[in-house]
Amino acid sequence: MIWYIGAVVLSMLFASAAQRLKGKAQLNVVGGTFHYRSSYYFMAVMSFLPLFLVAALRSEVGTDWPIYQEYYDWINAGVKGFSEKLFNLMNKFMSVTGLGFRGLVVLVAFLSCLFLFKAIYEQSISAPLAILVFFLSSYYFASMNQMRQAISMPIMLYAYKHVRDRKFWWYLLWCLLASTIHASALVYLPLYFIAQIKPSVRRYAVTFGVILVTLPLLHWLLEVFMRYTKYAWYSTSVFNVGDEANNFYLLGFLFQLVMFIIMAYYRFTADPKDKVYDGMLNSYFVSLILLLFTPALSQILRVSQSFGYCQILLIPRVINCEKNRTRRIVLYILLVGLYTAKLLYDTYSLGWNGVIPYQSIL
Secondary structure, eight states: OHHHHHHHHHHHHHHHHHHHHHHHHHTTOTTTHHHHHHHHHHHHHHHHHHHHHHHHTBSSOSTTHHHHHHHHHHHHHTSOOOSOHHHHHHHHHHHHTTOHHHHHHHHHHHHHHHHHHHHHHHHOSOHHHHHHHHHHTTHHHHTTTSHHHHHHHHHHHHTHHHHHTTOHHHHHHHHHHHHTTOGGGGGGTTHHHHTTSOOOHHHHHHHHHHHHHTHHHHHHHHHHHHTTSTTGGGGGSGGGOSTTTTOOOHHHHHHHHHHHHHHHHHHHHHOOOOHHHHHHHHHHHHHHHHGGGTTTOTTHHHHHHHHHTTHHHHHHHHHHHOOSHHHHHHHHHHHHHHHHHHHHIIIIISOGGGOSSOOBOO
């Protein structure tokens, strides 16, 4: 775990320096603007490198590592491949260039971190805090396991600026591109419209109540629907057998419920008049609702994770809503404590993502 902690600490330190330099560059100081801007870009790149290198230089780390390695061989042998064509081409490109599966791991790490950091530096109000949330929320560890989704989610987080700016066709283009790497990116398409709904306590309460009342029926309908999709195989596969299969993800639900209440509280009491906050709050609410369906289909957790990915940019906005310095410190400690406790439980107790212990090729 020391490698991961060292990487995120270094990343946050460089991000903090970059954020300060960006502010100075924007002041347009005579004779010093270029210096500040070039230093800002240098620090931003330096903040990118630690997390990227730890992910890129890992060896057999990640639950799905052997699956992707096997698929790499199948794709290049012409046996079979993923339904996502662009990801298949990435595999073939690594074979043609002689970089092999190791090159694919590096490429996935690069693309996932590249789009994530671009989203953070272009859209977050606090780059260091956004990086910390990315780490503590386990999305960093998931990126070493769910390699295709690890690229598609950061792409769509980066594309969220087009939701903010109401540029549908640009957003659609990024969505389609991401879906050629992982088909789950298509679930982001409704987010463009969901993000435009004005949050209200009544709307959230009614939606939550109706879904709870009709949940047994909705579970049955989901199971029936899945039988007629390409994912029908999953219900009888080894991935849906065992103690954790078809069990309600109670801890995750309670954690997200608490987080949503905190997020909603500051939205309705601080009244930030922030459309980005509103849209991401709606997205996080969808993520919370989807967790109710984990007993019917455990893999819906990945769809929930897609909608919850926005918390990387949302949490800094939540903390920023608290103007009282003492209460803001308490809020910061509370959120970091909750995230850390869940991270340790998921990573050590449940062994999720298969990232402990860390192994490097060096």
